[in-house]
Structure formats: structure tokens, C-alpha cells
């Protein structure tokens with residue numbers, strides 16, 4: 001019997017807060033060690049191994065040390081790009097690790113007119129065949145799927161794994177219903193295992209002709225909204241799959257490295273300062289040491305501004321009491337004095353999307369591709385590009401130049417599409 005590990009959405013480098021940063025890398029290291037301990041033959045990463053395409057070198061160094069450990073034991077790592085660690089017109093950390101032979105990028109496309117052929121990577125030891133489609137910027141990989149020569153892949157004999165980093169329309173969790181996704185009919189049929197990534201919620205599925213569709217969810221805790229689920233006790237980890245000619249078993253291996261405390265408060269009808277004391281009072285006597293604390297507030301304040309609730313003070317108080325991280329979600333808190341946009345109760349990316357969509361209609365430009373839905377897409381892509389921090393050692397001037405180049409490129413690409 002052979003075994004492989006299926007990891008997705010590790011998002012290494014996602015956290016800036018030192019405690020979480022440390023835990024994030026430690027969890028990745030323990031995961032690599034666990035893979036050795038479980039005797040896996042290879043490891044497959046379904047995208048978003050890193051949080052950005054050009055991560056902090058300290059993060060890369062730590063991750064590399066952990067990966068070299070499994071490599072020394074003859075366990076290969078295969079990977080595809082995710083939506084985060086893909087770099088539109090540059091070199092991503094995944095490319096560098098691929099060049100260094102620390103992992104193998106199994107997304108090997110060749111285009112023949114409108115048709116996309118995927119190279120199949122054969123794992124030497126087990127003979128398992130792996131094909132995969134990397135993510136591109138939001139939803140664009142769906143074009144790959146449409147162009148995919150499925151027949152050739154379906155004709156491949158032997159134990160086959162298909163890796164992808166996209167939501168499947170039929171399987172999206174309710175709160176992600178607005179997210180871009182790929183119709184499952186576009187996947188090649190008859191593979192033994194569909195190694196999914198991108199959906200930050202663990203799930204095992206089957207659809208007609210598609211057995212063993214698995215999304216492991218984030219390896220660590222994810223970020224933003226994910227922290228809420230982690231604090232509520234959702235287990236994070238990866239999958240170990242046993243196989244010979246077919247999948248014999250698949251097991252989730254939890255890697256949670258801390259406990260959580262989750263509290264939510266409806267502040268409707270309260271004054272901001274009262275609301276603050278109520279929350280502080282409620283946290284008295286709660287043991288937060290060594291835990292992730294997530295506080296979600298919602299409702300409409302009767303008086304005062306959201307900032308006057310004093311959540312920042314609560315955060316430092318809980319940190320002093322040993323909380324490893326305090327995540328405050330006040331997206332759904334409204335105040336009568338607030339101005340501007342209120343998009344409530346969602347993850348940051350969908351709030352951004354809505355904001356762009358609502359504003360795109362108001363922009364008066366002649367270029368068709370900068371208006372409406374298409375304009376919103378351009379805005380989202382630009383925001384994603386310009387969020388990249390400068391590279392280590394990159395001068396301000398070079399950074400600015402690169403941002404301008406990539407921005408112009410994104411604008412022109414949209415024009416052509």
C-alpha cells in the first residue's frame with residue numbers, strides 16, 4: 001500500500017503578528033515531520049503554500065528547512081500555484097523552489113491552438129500520475145478548464161490524481177456562493193482522487209464520475225474570517241490517502257496548535273462606551289492564555305461611534321493576559337453616526353468586491369473595460385497587485401517602477417480579454 005499527503009492553503013507568511021507567525025511556521029514544520037512519521041511516499045500541495053508570490057525571505061527560509069527535511073528522506077513534494085502564490089508576470093517563490101528541486105511544479109501546460117494539454121507527472125516510487133491546473137488571478141483559471149483536453153487525461157491508465165485550486169460551482173459553501181468557481185463538468189472524469197485547494201473549509205465530496213473530491217481547508221488557521229471558525233473549534237490540518245490501484249482510505253490529520261475562544265455580541269441599542277464595559281466585564285475570568293481570541297460585534301449602536309466601543313483596549317488587555325492573538329471582527333457593527341459604505345458580516349475580499357462593484361458604475365471613463373463588472377475586476381486585480389510589499393532590498397524607486405509596470409500590464413490585459 002502507498003500513501004500520499006494532500007495539503008492545501010498553508011498560506012505561509014499570512015500572519016504579521018509574531019505569535020501567529022511563529023505558530024504558522026511551527027505547524028508547517030510539524031506537518032512535514034508528521035508526513036515522515038506517517039510514512040507518506042509523496043506530498044501534494046494544492047496551491048497557496050505561500051500567502052504571496054514573493055514572500056518574506058525569513059518565511060521562505062523556515063519553510064525551506066522544513067521541506068528539505070522530507071526531501072532528504074526521499075519524499076518528493078509536488079505543487080501547483082494557488083491564487084495567492086501565483087505571480088502574474090514575474091517569478092513566484094514556487095518557481096524558485098521548483099528550480100531548486102525542492103518541489104516539482106506539476107502544472108505543465110502546453111497550448112495547441114485553443115486546446116490545453118496537461119503534462120502528467122509520474123511519481124517514480126509509486127507510479128501515481130499527477131496532473132493539475134494552477135490558479136491564476138481571480139477565476140481566470142476557468143479559461144484553462146474550458147480549453148482543457150480532457151480526453152487525453154481520461155485515457156491515461158493507472159492511479160491518477162488531479163490537483164486544482166478552484167471552488168467547484170456545485171460544492172461551494174453557502175457563504176461563498178458569490179465566489180468565482182469552475183463547473184465540475186469541466187474536470188476530467190475517472191481520476192482516483194481530486195486534490196482540491198482554495199476553499200478554506202474542509203470537505204469530502206463525490207459527484208457523478210468524480211470520486212474522492214477533497215478540500216483539506218487551511219493547514220494552519222487561514223486568515224481573516226477563517227480565524228472565527230478556528231476559534232470556534234474547527235480542526236485544521238491535511239489529508240493522508242492510502243492507495244494501491246485505487247484510493248483505499250483517506251484520513252484527515254488535525255494539526256491544530258492552539259485552542260480558541262469565540263465571543264459575539266449584539267450591540268444593538270447600546271451606547272458605545274456601555275457596550276465596551278459590557279464586553280470587558282464578560283471577559284473577566286475567561287482564561288485566554290495561549291489561546292486565539294476572536295470577538296465579533298454586530299448590530300447598530302444607539303449612540304457613539306464604533307471606535308468608541310474600545311475594542312483596541314480590549315485587545316491589549318487580552319494580549320497582556322496571554323492571548324496569542326486577538327482578532328476583532330467589527331464588519332457588521334453599524335453606528336448611526338457612521339458615514340460611507342457598510343457591507344456587513346463578510347470576509348474582506350467579498351467586501352472589497354462589493355465596494356468595487358458599487359463604485360465602478362460611478363466612474364466616468366470612455367474605456368469600456370474600465371466600466372461596470374469588468375471595471376470592478378480591474379480594480380480588484382490592481383488592489384491585489386499593489387498590496388505586494390517591496391521585495392527585500394528593492395529600492396523605493398524600483399518598487400514604484402515595478403508597481404507601475406504591473407499595473408499597466410493588468411490594465412492592458414483586461415483590455416485584450
Ligand SMILES: [Mn+2]
Pocket residue numbers: 009011048082084198199200
Ligand atoms: Mn487559499
